[in-house]
Amino acid sequence: MALKVAFQMDPIERIDIRGDSTFALLLETQERGHDVFYYTPDKLSLRDGKLIAEGHSLTVEDRPGDHYRLAYARAVDLAEFDVVHLRQDPPFDMAYITTTHLLERIQPKTVVVNDPASVRNAPEKVFVLDFLDLMPPTLITRDPGAIRAFREEYKDIVIKPLYGNGGAAVFRIAPGDTNLNSLIELLGVTFREPIMVQRYVPQVREGDKRIILVDGEVAGAINRVPAPDETRSNLHVGGTAQAVTLTKRDKEICARLGPRLKARGLIFAGIDVIGDYLTKINVTSPTGIRQVREFGGPDIAAMIWDVVEKKVAAR
16 A cells, blocks of 8 residues: 655755665655655744655666656645655754654654654764763863873774764874864864764775664665775765675674664664774664665665665554
């Protein structure tokens, strides 16, 4: 039976469909015959207790540069939908957090993927702190003295904003680098939140694994290798995707995280592993679906929809 499905996402005209996981989910939604309604977060309103979104019916095609068609502009009551996919990219700021509060109001009748309360309580660089024993040495602080002491202890460090995304403002401070104090000042002025500091993991030169879990189970993985002149492995800043086989340590990490993700209703999650260390848990807008498929892995969009359809049937 066709479901009424809404996608809360970034402007569709701006996405790069070649690597966009939301687009993969849209293609699968359409393939299953479900009706697709598209809107952006700024078009979400609460009116007299009703959660209203202004948007369009959407059809998509896997054709770069000509990938979407909009029709029938209208305002809808999201409580009348079977499924809402929460898929806009960070920054994870108060605007993002507010949408999670609003989307909670249509649960449990409407299945929201991922669960908005759990998304709100699991920002990627904070939720991961529940698993400190799996991580490299880590410091969260705004205290310049504490950062300098951490650098003195570990020598080679990475410093980044706590709520940053996409590799933005991520810096490696290697031994002998004299820019730490200036960087602390810059991040302190630019961001109100604490700063994350970690011991540099040299195995990042071999790649940063993105492992995707669906309803707590491993679904697939890719390796992202940074460019020779980069610390960051993100694909949009020059990282290269490669096929990868999970190690025993990778599987141990996934076994620890899986039950927690499932219990929180985090159907679609992406974790990052460098060497033997967990570095990130992304539940806001995970990526990697299309790259996994490109390297011969499973159709993760279909796996996600299998879980979602079961949840709709159960409700």
